[in-house]
Amino acid sequence: MRGRFALRSVALGYLTLLxxxxxxxxxxxxxxxxxxxxxxxxxxxxxxxxxxxxIELVAIAVPLCTLFxxxxxxxxxxxRWRGRALFNAxxxxxxxxxxxxxxxxxxxxxxRLGWFGDWLxxxxxxxxxxxxxxxxxxxxxxxxxxxxxxxxxxxxxxTEQEQAAATLGAGPFQTFWRVTLPAIRWGVAYGVxxxxxxxxxxxxxxxVVSGHIAGQTETLTLHVEDRVEAxxxxxxxxxxxxxxxxxxxxxxxxxxxxRKEAV
Amino acid sequence: MTGIVVSDVSKSFGxxxxxxxxxxxxxxxxxxxxxxxxxxxxxxxxxMIAGLEEPGAGQIVIGGADxxxxxxxxxxxxxxxxxxxxxxxxxxxDNVAFxxxxxxxxxxxxxxxxxxxLRLVHLEAYAKRYPSQLSGGQRQRMALARALxxxxxxxxxxxxxxxxxxxxxxxxxxxxxxxxxxxxxTTILVTHDxxxxxxxxxxxxxxxxxxxxxxxxxxxxxxxPANDFVAGFVGPxxxxxxxKLRPHDVDIRIDPVDGAMEAQVRRVTHLGFEVRVxxxxxxxxxxxxxLTREEAEQxxxxxxxxxxxxxxxxxxxxxx
Amino acid sequence: MLLPxxxxxxxxxxxxADAFWHAVSDRQxxxxxxxxxxxxxxxxxxxxxxxxxxAWVLVRDEFRGKxxxxxxxxxxxxxxxxxxxxxxxxxxxxxxxxxxxIAYTRIGVATALLFVxxxxxxxxxxxxxxxxxxxxxxxxxxxxxxxxxxxxxxxxPSLMPAIxxGGxxxxxxxxxxxxxxxLIAGNLPFRTELASVxxxxxxxxxxxxxxxxxxxxxLLLALVVRGLIAALDRWGRxxxx
Numbered sequence: 001m002r003g004r005f006a007l008r009s010v011a012l013g014y015l016t017l018l019x020x021x022x023x024x025x026x027x028x029x030x031x032x033x034x035x036x037x038x039x040x041x042x043x044x045x046x047x048x049x050x051x052x053x054x055i056e057l058v059a060i061a062v063p064l065c066t067l068f069x070x071x072x073x074x075x076x077x078x079x080r081w082r083g084r085a086l087f088n089a090x091x092x093x094x095x096x097x098x099x100x101x102x103x104x105x106x107x108x109x110x111x112r113l114g115w116f117g118d119w120l121x122x123x124x125x126x127x128x129x130x131x132x133x134x135x136x137x138x139x140x141x142x143x144x145x146x147x148x149x150x151x152x153x154x155x156x157x158x159t160e161q162e163q164a165a166a167t168l169g170a171g172p173f174q175t176f177w178r179v180t181l182p183a184i185r186w187g188v189a190y191g192v193x194x195x196x197x198x199x200x201x202x203x204x205x206x207x208v209v210s211g212h213i214a215g216q217t218e219t220l221t222l223h224v225e226d227r228v229e230a231x232x233x234x235x236x237x238x239x240x241x242x243x244x245x246x247x248x249x250x251x252x253x254x255x256x257x258x259r260k261e262a263v
Numbered sequence: 264m265t266g267i268v269v270s271d272v273s274k275s276f277g278x279x280x281x282x283x284x285x286x287x288x289x290x291x292x293x294x295x296x297x298x299x300x301x302x303x304x305x306x307x308x309x310x311m312i313a314g315l316e317e318p319g320a321g322q323i324v325i326g327g328a329d330x331x332x333x334x335x336x337x338x339x340x341x342x343x344x345x346x347x348x349x350x351x352x353x354x355x356x357d358n359v360a361f362x363x364x365x366x367x368x369x370x371x372x373x374x375x376x377x378x379x380x381l382r383l384v385h386l387e388a389y390a391k392r393y394p395s396q397l398s399g400g401q402r403q404r405m406a407l408a409r410a411l412x413x414x415x416x417x418x419x420x421x422x423x424x425x426x427x428x429x430x431x432x433x434x435x436x437x438x439x440x441x442x443x444x445x446x447x448x449t450t451i452l453v454t455h456d457x458x459x460x461x462x463x464x465x466x467x468x469x470x471x472x473x474x475x476x477x478x479x480x481x482x483x484x485x486x487x488p489a490n491d492f493v494a495g496f497v498g499p500x501x502x503x504x505x506x507k508l509r510p511h512d513v514d515i516r517i518d519p520v521d522g523a524m525e526a527q528v529r530r531v532t533h534l535g536f537e538v539r540v541x542x543x544x545x546x547x548x549x550x551x552x553x554l555t556r557e558e559a560e561q562x563x564x565x566x567x568x569x570x571x572x573x574x575x576x577x578x579x580x581x582x583x
Numbered sequence: 584m585l586l587p588x589x590x591x592x593x594x595x596x597x598x599x600a601d602a603f604w605h606a607v608s609d610r611q612x613x614x615x616x617x618x619x620x621x622x623x624x625x626x627x628x629x630x631x632x633x634x635x636x637x638a639w640v641l642v643r644d645e646f647r648g649k650x651x652x653x654x655x656x657x658x659x660x661x662x663x664x665x666x667x668x669x670x671x672x673x674x675x676x677x678x679x680x681x682x683x684x685i686a687y688t689r690i691g692v693a694t695a696l697l698f699v700x701x702x703x704x705x706x707x708x709x710x711x712x713x714x715x716x717x718x719x720x721x722x723x724x725x726x727x728x729x730x731x732x733x734x735x736x737x738x739x740p741s742l743m744p745a746i747x748x749g750g751x752x753x754x755x756x757x758x759x760x761x762x763x764x765x766l767i768a769g770n771l772p773f774r775t776e777l778a779s780v781x782x783x784x785x786x787x788x789x790x791x792x793x794x795x796x797x798x799x800x801x802l803l804l805a806l807v808v809r810g811l812i813a814a815l816d817r818w819g820r821x822x823x824x
Contacts, residue, residue: 097801204762336729
């Protein structure tokens with residue numbers, strides 16, 4: 001009995017020191033100079049621009065990643081083709097590679113001195129240090145989540161229902177839309193939540209390809225760093241709080257979805 | 264002396280009373296079966312004797328010592344689980360040696376003792392295998408060897424053959440009986456299968472709803488059940504003229520005899536050696552009789568035929 | 584996805600193998616790589632112990648607020664890494680209220696890595712612990728094993744594959760982590776500079792050759808870890824059946 005209590009204390013103590021206190025402290029710090037000061041610092045033009053830029057990136061990247069993830073999951077689980085195992089392994093690259101390396105990779109292909117640099121410049125296209133590069137970076141880092149969450153669900157659901165639908169005269173598209181998708185929807189949704197969290201919070205890869213131009217190519221996470229470096233801690237905490245609140249929403253939906261999935 | 268004495272033991276899980284004030288004596292060296300339907304409290308009682316469950320009230324004495332508050336690991340018992348509880352990452356040999364290693368026995372002794380037990384359970388050829396490479400019956404024999412290796416004072420078996428298929432179960436039952444004759448350690452077997460209890464045990468404890476209905480030898484329970492529940496649980500029961508009897512004690516005659524009642528044959532079912540006859544008695548009540556194939560052939564019964572039935576032997580107790 | 588990575592590899596070896604070796608064996612690059620490797624190993628070890636302990640408490644213990652604590656475990660996955668770094672800096676940094684200052688120290692960097700890698704081992708061990716065969720623990724107990732012996736000889740071997748694969752994921756993550764350490768590391772070469780920070784710095788100073796070379800080393804390490812995870816997965820299944 002005493003042993004159990006000791007274990008519980010160690011576990012909770014560790015979590016408190018590592019997670020609860022630091023995050024809680026930032027909540028407090030944000031409103032150190034009052035709610036007004038905090039509000040002012042998240043509504044500066046640079047902060048507002050960063051907020052909307054982040055939303056734009058997420059709004060484009062997440063649907064693309066979701067579409068890719070579902071298609072990739074089906075291709076891996078339901079189809080037999082050469083290179084399937086390799087494709088499955090490659091899918092995890094963004095998990096295994098440092099975000100900074102991903103940023104560097106994009107730079108070396110699309111940057112001024114990169115492989116396509118000359119061609120892009122001649123055609124007046126700008127990818128690196130601009131929105132398209134940041135979008136590419138965001139997509140790259142958050143690509144595998146939907147597929148990874150969908151694959152096990154798809155395996156577990158099995159093919160019986162799909163075969164039943166086929167014997168009842170459903171075409172491939174109808175089968176997917178009316179049988180497969182409803183069966184995997186919570187898995188996909190869980191993947192979408194993770195994708196969103198990652199896209200929202202990405203720092204390293206975006207940082208490399210953005211160029212940090214306040215009011216132009218600065219996302220919320222970059223804005224946090226920028227504020228810290230400008231010794232505007234209230235601004236940094238306030239922007240961090242916005243991100244933390246979105247993270248909290250993410251956490252809530254993760255819990256909700258996990259429960260749905262378990263049912 | 265390693266008899267077991269259970270006195271006034273109760274156990275509840277929340278609102279559910281699993282074991283309700285039970286007292287029981289298991290004689291030294293006996294093989295006793297706890298028989299009952301699921302939820303009758305038999306497994307809970309066994310787990311309390313093992314120390315895997317703590318009684319809410321009462322006392323448990325093993326070999327003269329009060330062990331009510333002694334943890335399982337200090338009770339010197341052997342426990343065998345329904346689903347084998349094999350240590351998956353250990354070989355058969357390591358599984359069997361586990362208890363001896365805990366006791367820090369010396370290596371040579373462990374080796375020879377494990378060899379001896381593997382021979383006893385006919386697994387000497389499988390010593391280096393992992394549990395996943397064994398069949399269910401082999402795994403359960405390994406579990407038995409593991410429990411016996413530490414020379415327990417009592418052996419407790421919780422539905423040990425419940426997860427096995429019928430043929431294997433029959434073999435293992437006979438084998439357990441022989442093993443007990445050889446080792447003669449005080450053994451308690453929990454089962455819901457009356458045939459298994461009757462075949463293996465010398466003493467049967469019939470349990471229902473957390474209480475004991477009757478304790479006796481297989482024959483006593485069959486021939487002199489204490490009540491309806493025991494009568495029905497240890498064998499089939501049918502009713503003739505208001506009294507209860509075993510279906511093979513229904514005497515069928517073609518011609519009227521003293522004390523016989525007129526009845527009509529409704530259906531004759533041939534089950535190999537046994538032939539089942541469903542009848543409707545003169546008072547309109549249904550009953551059934553169990554005949555051997557010979558008896559049935561002599562009678563040449565046909566559906567709809569009128570016959571005369573009486574009890575060749577009644578159960579001695581008037582049952583409610 | 585492949586094209587950009589190919590570009591990194593080609594850049595790293597663009598000046599020939601000599602140039603690659605020259606860049607990698609640069610003192611600062613080497614120090615960054617060494618520190619990354621050491622800290623990742625330390626962080627993985629701490630995770631293996633604490634993650635297993637936390638998973639154990641979440642599965643086997645009962646207390647009020649347990650489900651809240653359980654959802655808290657996912658916080659590092661949900662929270663942007665830069666925010667994670669900022670919170671640690673705020674509380675344990677030079678102007679924080681904590682009685683110590685871990686900013687710009689290796690301990691600070693390790694703490695940030697512990698923060699972001701927390702969920703891996705916990706989430707890997709938890710489901711295994713939930714489906715563990717309780718009967719084999721009772722069997723060990725009935726054979727005379729103490730709780731500690733039961734844990735070490737019966738439970739731990741069953742958890743080991745999950746601990747190792749969770750640990751490998753945490754290790755891979757720690758190797759490449761950037762966002763959470765930017766603020767707390769203070770970028771002191773030779774002292775707190777990790778490989779990812781070194782790569783970032785090299786990019787900023789237009790030394791893409793050095794950045795690419797160190798990146799390739801990280802890629803290779805990631806590849807090794809992946810192979811390790813796959814092997815562990817097979818090993819973990821070996822006695823199933």
